[in-house]
Amino acid sequence: MKLLVTGGAGYVGSVTSRLLLDAGHEVTVLDSLVTGFREAVAPDATFVEADIRDAAQVLTPGSGFDAVLHFAGLIAAGESMVKPELYWHDNVVKSLALLDAVRAAGVPRFIFSSTAAVYGNPVELPITESAVKAPTNTYGATKLTFDHALTSEAFAHNLAAVSLRYFNVAGAYISGEHEIGERHNPETHLIPIALQVAAGKREKLQLFGDDYPTVDGTCVRDYIHVHDLARAHLLALDAATAGEHRIYNLGNGNGFSNKQVAEVAREVTGAELPVEIAPRREGDPATLVASSERAREELGWVPEKNTLQAMIGDAWTFYRKHVA
Numbered sequence: 001m002k003l004l005v006t007g008g009a010g011y012v013g014s015v016t017s018r019l020l021l022d023a024g025h026e027v028t029v030l031d032s033l034v035t036g037f038r039e040a041v042a043p044d045a046t047f048v049e050a051d052i053r054d055a056a057q058v059l060t061p062g063s064g065f066d067a068v069l070h071f072a073g074l075i076a077a078g079e080s081m082v083k084p085e086l087y088w089h090d091n092v093v094k095s096l097a098l099l100d101a102v103r104a105a106g107v108p109r110f111i112f113s114s115t116a117a118v119y120g121n122p123v124e125l126p127i128t129e130s131a132v133k134a135p136t137n138t139y140g141a142t143k144l145t146f147d148h149a150l151t152s153e154a155f156a157h158n159l160a161a162v163s164l165r166y167f168n169v170a171g172a173y174i175s176g177e178h179e180i181g182e183r184h185n186p187e188t189h190l191i192p193i194a195l196q197v198a199a200g201k202r203e204k205l206q207l208f209g210d211d212y213p214t215v216d217g218t219c220v221r222d223y224i225h226v227h228d229l230a231r232a233h234l235l236a237l238d239a240a241t242a243g244e245h246r247i248y249n250l251g252n253g254n255g256f257s258n259k260q261v262a263e264v265a266r267e268v269t270g271a272e273l274p275v276e277i278a279p280r281r282e283g284d285p286a287t288l289v290a291s292s293e294r295a296r297e298e299l300g301w302v303p304e305k306n307t308l309q310a311m312i313g314d315a316w317t318f319y320r321k322h323v324a
């Protein structure tokens with residue numbers, strides 16, 4: 001297929017581009033590099049440095065794209081509580097402009113990076129796709145808004161749309177000649193920050209809150225290896241059906257507290273990893289754990305690297321060689 005990958009200079013988009021290219025697809029990456037890295041773009045992809053709001057320059061009528069995979073966006077839940085306007089613009093206003101371009105160019109399929117953050121504090125665990133959606137942060141609200149836009153688009157204009165609701169992505173793609181992983185600047189995610197501490201780049205790991213209603217008072221998250229996640233996109237491309245908006249949660253169904261993550265990071269790196277309890281971060285739900293039964297049944301998706309040791313181990317391999 002001829003594919004447009006927005007956000008292909010970012011973490012998940014660059015790993016997925018690699019898998020798409022290796023599967024024989026033709027990939028054009030569109031990324032403004034606002035948070036991504038030019039060197040993360042797959043060398044055998046065509047690269048267009050542009051904002052998604054200008055996607056019509058690439059998605060011209062007759063350009064012949066078979067699908068758009070839309071990873072581009074702003075991703076930090078904490079930041080979205082202090083700069084919400086940035087999130088509404090990037091994740092909704094500009095994404096709607098992208099959708100206009102998709103419609104005008106007659107692109108038949110659209111795969112969207114949605115998130116566990118759409119659910120907010122869950123009423124029942126594990127979280128299924130039909131669970132109540134009540135985001136506790138602006139980031140989740142923007143992603144849910146665009147999910148709704150895709151539902152209307154699919155039904156009104158016959159788009160084959162798929163939203164993949166990732167839980168917490170971790171690890172790196174380590175395979176022969178390719179090592180592709182996570183780089184955010186500034187880094188806000190728990191695992192890469194723990195690795196920065198292990199590498200001596202930060203003094204200590206601050207854990208935001210220890211008074212949540214969880215096993216040890218710290219927040220609980222469901223971590224998913226970026227390689228398993230990327231594979232789900234290829235399956236979603238095959239499953240996408242005209243006129244339908246399919247939605248799949250992608251996680252392992254296992255919750256780890258922030259303290260447990262720190263413990264595994266200690267085990268993997270051999271570092272002491274000092275921890276300090278800090279105030280809660282605004283907008284954090286206490287627990288997010290996925291039910292991915294629907295993805296298993298309908299897509300045939302089976303996560304293979306499902307231990308935290310494997311995820312943090314691959315992230316550490318990437319971090320030491322390419323980031324530290």
Ligand SMILES: NC(=O)c1ccc[n+]([C@@H]2O[C@H](COP(=O)([O-])OP(=O)(O)OC[C@H]3O[C@@H](n4cnc5c(N)ncnc54)[C@H](O)[C@@H]3O)[C@@H](O)[C@H]2O)c1
Binds near residue numbers: 009033
């Ligand atoms: N990392 C996670 O744990 C996680 C979890 C759930 C969902 N997601 C979603 O997955 C997607 C990818 O996440 P990631 O971790 O790879 O993020 P990332 O920050 O590494 O990559 C995002 C990319 O999008 C680009 N971008 C942002 N706004 C743009 C715009 N207006 N025009 C063009 N390019 C733009 C950035 O330059 C960057 O390369 C995001 O949509 C995110 O919301 C990520």
Ligand SMILES: O=c1ccn([C@@H]2O[C@H](COP(=O)(O)OP(=O)(O)O[C@H]3O[C@H](CO)[C@H](O)[C@H](O)[C@H]3O)[C@@H](O)[C@H]2O)c(=O)[nH]1
Binds near residue numbers: 078166189190209
């Ligand atoms: O230095 C840190 C960084 C994070 N945390 C805590 O670690 C947990 C995980 O936080 P992350 O920032 O790593 O991830 P989030 O759960 O906030 O969000 C991530 O996963 C979500 C899906 O669950 C989103 O989609 C989002 O893009 C992605 O950033 C939270 O309790 C957070 O407060 C700390 O205690 N200290």
